[in-house]
Amino acid sequence: MTDQLDLDLTLPYITDQPGIGGKIRQQTSHFKVDEIPVYEPQGVGNHLYVNITKENLTTREVQLRLADLFEIKPEDVGKAGLKDKYAVTTQTFSVLFNDHASPEEITPIIEDNIPVKVNWAKYHNNKIRAGHLIGNKFTILITKPEGSIEQAQAIAKSINETGLPNFYGIQRTGKDGENIYQGWLLLKKKKRLGNRWLRKYLLSSYQSYLCNRYLVKRIEKGLFDKMVHGDIAKKHETGGLFWVEDLETDQGRFDSKEISFTAPMFGYKMSKPKEESMALEEEILVEMNLDVQEFRAQRVKGTRRMGRVLPEITVSDHTEGIQLEFALPKGGFATTLLREFRKIEPTD
The missing domain is CATH 3.30.2350.20 (TruD, catalytic domain)
Known part of the structure; x- marks a missing residue:
């Protein structure tokens, strides 16, 4: 790493309950994924x-x-x-x-x-x-759990009520943030790379890091469960986007899980929020010493990402441990959900 990029990879937990620990992927059959087609x-x-x-x-x-x-x-x-x-x-x-x-x-x-x-x-x-998919259904067995099924059910209840931050997982950011660092070097023109696919992937890793930091800031400010004036909201059912102007009405829609706020995948063509929400996103750019024109120079268009996912988790007892069943939209990471249950940071 370098002193020029002060990486902070820590992510807060959204649930207060103690984790159940345990092991995952002790066998391939313990981790099942089924695609949900469009x-x-x-x-x-x-x-x-x-x-x-x-x-x-x-x-x-x-x-x-x-x-x-x-x-x-x-x-x-x-x-x-x-x-x-x-x-x-x-x-x-x-x-x-x-x-x-x-x-x-x-x-x-x-x-x-x-x-x-x-x-x-x-x-x-x-x-x-x-x-061309809506998302994925997961059936995951946590073996040798240290906590009880009642603990797991309490965590599931909390997530089912509030939703989960749509953090990017280690698969995107890379172990120890190395992918993020390489993407930052490319964005800052401190590195050149001829492989277009790898270049795009590394730049996307840095975008993902910025998106995670935005979600962290929102949580720290007590705004994960609240809509903000000027937010770009997204409808869970249809995917429609709109600016939040009637805060009272849209907070009700958020609470009923009809809509959620979106988070920035920064780029020169990314739709921008307004008012208070715009100020929140600009804080990230200022803290990271970034200018939108740097994304333009690297042809990074950017997009909006759903800031909250609603996995609807079912917990059941299993002869070998505790089984979780849930669905995530495309782009969602099961590792983000599993860390809430285990209170252990993923390593791969």
């Missing part, structure tokens, strides 16, 4: 949607093996998002078939050549692209 295939078209359950394979590995198996380009195999390798994950891939091969014939070919389970296959008229 739409279902209609049975017509040249893209065969194949719903696959995988284990000990990355999404990229399955994508490449499907492309190799059917002798097509990797980019002709679509996927909505990346899923964990060391977990049992279910997601849908689209495979381009111009000859419209029968789904019943394709299923055994895949299962005979790739160690996955095909749950169903059906045609659709477009390729699955990144972001």
Whole structure:
């Protein structure tokens, strides 16, 4: 690290209850992820949607093996998002078939050549692209918990009532913040990088860090459970965005979980809040010695991110520990939720 970037990676807990500790991912079957699609295939078209359950394979590995198996380009195999390798994950891939091969014939070919389970296959008229999902459902087993199921239920009740800060996890920021530091170097023109994908990823890591710091500031000011004049709010059901002007009305909508405030992923095209909310975001830029023009110079457009997620957690007893079931919107991190239960910071 460097004295020029004073990183603060600490994140507050939103729940007051003591953690239950325990272990996660002692086996891949202890961590299950199921993709929630935006739409279902209609049975017509040249893209065969194949719903696959995988284990000990990355999404990229399955994508490449499907492309190799059917002798097509990797980019002709679509996927909505990346899923964990060391977990049992279910997601849908689209495979381009111009000859419209029968789904019943394709299923055994895949299962005979790739160690996955095909749950169903059906045609659709477009390729699955990144972001074509609502979110993910998680079933996670915490083994050897030090706390009781009653403690876990109390934490779940608290989160279910108030929601959870939509912090970015260590997967995005990197261990010890190294990705953040590299992104900062790029933004400040202290480093050059030819690999466009890596450059974009590192800059995004720094944006994620700034977003986390905004959420921390909001919590510290007692504003996590309150709307602020000028906030850009987002509707949970439709995704619609609007400025908060009638604070009393919109606070009621926030309390009823119809809307939440959005947090900044800073960039030169990011929609800006107004009034008090604008001042809050500008505090982050001032503290980090940043100017919006620096994002423009690096072609970082920016966007808004939901500041609060509503996971609706169910806690149940398990012969090996305590099981959690919940759903998160796309971009949400299960590690953020798990740290609230365990009160242990994730390391990977």
